[in-house]
Amino acid sequence: MVDGGGSETMNARVVVTGMGVVTGCGTGQTALRDALRTGRSSVRPMELFDVSTCRCQTAAQVGTLENSSDRIPRKAWRRLDRVSKMLLTAAQEALEEARLTSGPIHAPLVLGSSGGGIRSGELYHRALLQNQSRRHAATWLSDYLAQQQPLHVQRFFDVTGPILTLANACASSANAIGYSAQLIAHGEADCVIAGGYDALCELIFVGFDSLMAATPTLCRPFDKRRDGMVLGEGAAVLVLETFERASARHADILAEIRGYGQSIDTHHITQPHPEGDGAYAAMRLACEMAGVEASEIDYINAHGTATPQNDAMEAKAIRRLLGVRAADVPVSSTKAITGHTVGAAGAVEAVISILALKNQFVPPNVNFESPDEGCALNVPAAAQPRSLRTVLSNSFGFGGLNASLLFSLP
Amino acid sequence: MTVTITGIGVVTPLGLEVREVAERMARGERANRVGPVDAAQFVRSDRLRRCTRITHFAVAAAAQAVRDAGLSIGDESYPRVGVISAVSKGPIEYSRKFHAQFVRGGAKGASPMLFPETVANASASHIASVLGLTGPNTTLFGDAAVGFNALAMARDFLKWNLADAVLVVAPHEHDDIFEDAYRRFRWLLPKIGFSEGAAALLLARDEATPHWGEIVEVDRGQPWRRRSEIPNLLAAAPAVSSAARLQVPLKTLSVSGDEKLSFPGAQRLCIKDSLGEAFAAGALWQVVFGLQQAQTHDNVLVTCVGLNEQVSAVLVRR
Structure with a gap:
């Protein structure tokens, strides 16, 4: 193991001025916040493709998305792939909230995705394998290119900066947000549009199923009976700016990004380090960058996939970080509500963390019924009103990648 | 701050030695396919047993760059070496194989051994593991110019003191379907052949001895x-x-x-x-x-x- 790369304090204050989100819970912050408050899970039987031969038969699927932007022509909307529609919907909400809807936006676009447009590639591949019509081949192939979805954002919202697409598995968009914050903190940009997106696809669904990492029952993070994750899909976009720029244009400041830590376990391609060394390193680095003591953390939005290995190691790492406060600080995974949105998870959970700060509540860890001695944490099964000032969000991915983001109220 | 290139490594259809490849290019030789490349020739590790061609290319190029820079695995003079992998297509061969297994035989026909290697950041993870590089590790997706994005990000990591050195690797494996698609839609000039291989550059701050x-x-x-x-x-x-x-x-x-x-x-x-x-x-x-x-x-x-x-x-x- 690892350190991941030194910590530094942020040279400038980095704030969030706009957020947009699409998950199985619905479109927009309100739908997500309501689902979190009531503990309503969006997991349902899989309808997008045939999973009858899989152990797991459920997923948190995004419903039909309507075009809510007058910047996207109706004809163009109809031709877009699902994941582009999710990303554009999230971007629209974020840019509206940040009041960046008129004129070109000179900002880098830094997004994370594990699969990108892979579903389109699958449709093409399936048509080839089964000698089906390839009438849509051109669209499928161009949508399969990983840069295609960010290109749609650039085109429709007139974003003129460079594109960066990070593909760090389930840590992709947490890394994208962290890197964006560093770009701003070090004066390389004064505004960055950051986030992540991933749609359900056969390759990833069957992949986790084949590894016995997906649950045939219920997703129960940190529960003694947990037996795997449930996949989801979605997109989340955040507008990040310097505090000075946001203040100068009287933008509403939703939260501040105080710290970011990343690390790598060199332990195994799919399994985390059993002692959680990499996870601990990422959390510690985020706190060091923020100049925040672990004792100041009020809530942790855990990666919490509900696989036996992840939750056990994450609990160890969190206990190591929090010390005696581990019994008090609420820790919850929201993946039983949103599903594991893979490359989008870091961004979706960044939005959840900021919603928790903004609305002063701890999101619930639904389906948590039987505490596990190996995961001895304060896990709330229902949403709790609570005074929150500083929130940590974890995202870990295949390849041993770990990322932690630390948010606070401005 | 000056960013120096202290080591380079390549895997190309004309060979794995920079000087030899340059001489062959100067003689007008052309090739598009890389023969069998076994990364174990450069570094031995169980992690490489089931990996894809793209990972073999990436690890072989990375190991050469590290060796070219005069580093050995776990070199204490560079405690924090990051890895940035720049890919345009990722591990297509295993992705296709895994997906075909599912389409033809259902979930039970899909090998769990293949799936982890279909993930885009598998190469970067294997490089970190087999070469013991524990600095920031990231994979970037994009068109051909993504290799330069990776160089810019490496410069950031060095400038921000997140790493002492950064290995930038860009691997690519050939795929018939993609070639067919690109040809069909005339996305590339007909005279250009589709190729494969990898390149790696080890970047460090100015205190390191510049090699290249x-x-x-x-x-x-x-x-x-x-x-x-x-x-x-x-x-x-x-x-x-x-x-x-x-x-x-x-x-x-x-x-x-x-x-x-x-x-x-x-x-x-x-x-x-x-x-x-x-x-x-x-x-x-x-x-x-x-x-x-x-x-x-x-x-x-x-x-x-x-x-x-x-x-x-x-x-x-x-």
Whole structure:
């Protein structure tokens, strides 16, 4: 193991001025916040493709998305792939909230995705394998290119900066947000549009199923009976700016990004380090960058996939970080509500963390019924009103990648 | 802060030694497929038993770059070495195989051994593990110019003191379906062959001994929407502007295609004639062979026009 790369304090204050989100819970912050408050899970039987031969038969699927932007022509909307529609919907909400809807936006676009447009590639591949019509081949192939979805954002919202697409598995968009914050903190940009997106696809669904990492029952993070994750899909976009720029244009400041830590376990391609060394390193680095003591953390939005290995190691790492406060600080995974949105998870959970700060509540860890001695944490099964000032969000991915983001109220 | 290139490594259809490949290109040889490459030839690890061709290419290039820089695994003079992998297509072969197993035989027919290797960041993870590189680890996706995005990110990591050195790797494996698709839709010129391989550059801060040269300027990439915009975007790219302001005339211009840039007296190098189109790997080959061709103290401008996303450039000094 690892350190991941030194910590530094942020040279400038980095704030969030706009957020947009699409998950199985619905479109927009309100739908997500309501689902979190009531503990309503969006997991349902899989309808997008045939999973009858899989152990797991459920997923948190995004419903039909309507075009809510007058910047996207109706004809163009109809031709877009699902994941582009999710990303554009999230971007629209974020840019509206940040009041960046008129004129070109000179900002880098830094997004994370594990699969990108892979579903389109699958449709093409399936048509080839089964000698089906390839009438849509051109669209499928161009949508399969990983840069295609960010290109749609650039085109429709007139974003003129460079594109960066990070593909760090389930840590992709947490890394994208962290890197964006560093770009701003070090004066390389004064505004960055950051986030992540991933749609359900056969390759990833069957992949986790084949590894016995997906649950045939219920997703129960940190529960003694947990037996795997449930996949989801979605997109989340955040507008990040310097505090000075946001203040100068009287933008509403939703939260501040105080710290970011990343690390790598060199332990195994799919399994985390059993002692959680990499996870601990990422959390510690985020706190060091923020100049925040672990004792100041009020809530942790855990990666919490509900696989036996992840939750056990994450609990160890969190206990190591929090010390005696581990019994008090609420820790919850929201993946039983949103599903594991893979490359989008870091961004979706960044939005959840900021919603928790903004609305002063701890999101619930639904389906948590039987505490596990190996995961001895304060896990709330229902949403709790609570005074929150500083929130940590974890995202870990295949390849041993770990990322932690630390948010606070401005 | 000066960013130096302390080690390079390549896997190309014309060989794995920079000097030999350059000589073969100079003789007019052309090739598009890399023969069997076993990364275990450079570094032994159980992690490589089931990995894809793209990972073998990446690890082989990375191990050569580390060796070229005079480092050994776990070298204490570089405690924090990061890895940035730049890919345009990722591990397509295993992705296709795994998906075909599912389509033909249902979930039970899909091998759990293949799935982890289909993830885009598998190569970067394997490199970190087998070479013991525990600095920041990231994989970037994009068109050919993504290799330059990776160089810019590596510069950031060094500048921000997140790493002592960063290994930038760009691997690419050939896939028949993609070639068919690209040909069918005329996304590439007919005369260019589809190729594969990898390139790796080990970057460090100025305190390290420069071996190959230094990066004078590297762009983050600028998006293009219409081909007619490309000449202006390229001319305005910081690395190209810097090259135009050089007091010593530019000697080498390494281009990805038919970029319309005028640097009188500069020798124009286009490796695609010899090595074909290898997307992200090809962009870093341009840097490597541009540097290889240059004389000491010469400046080399490397430009890349990606298929559908961005134009970018990097200015390096031998």
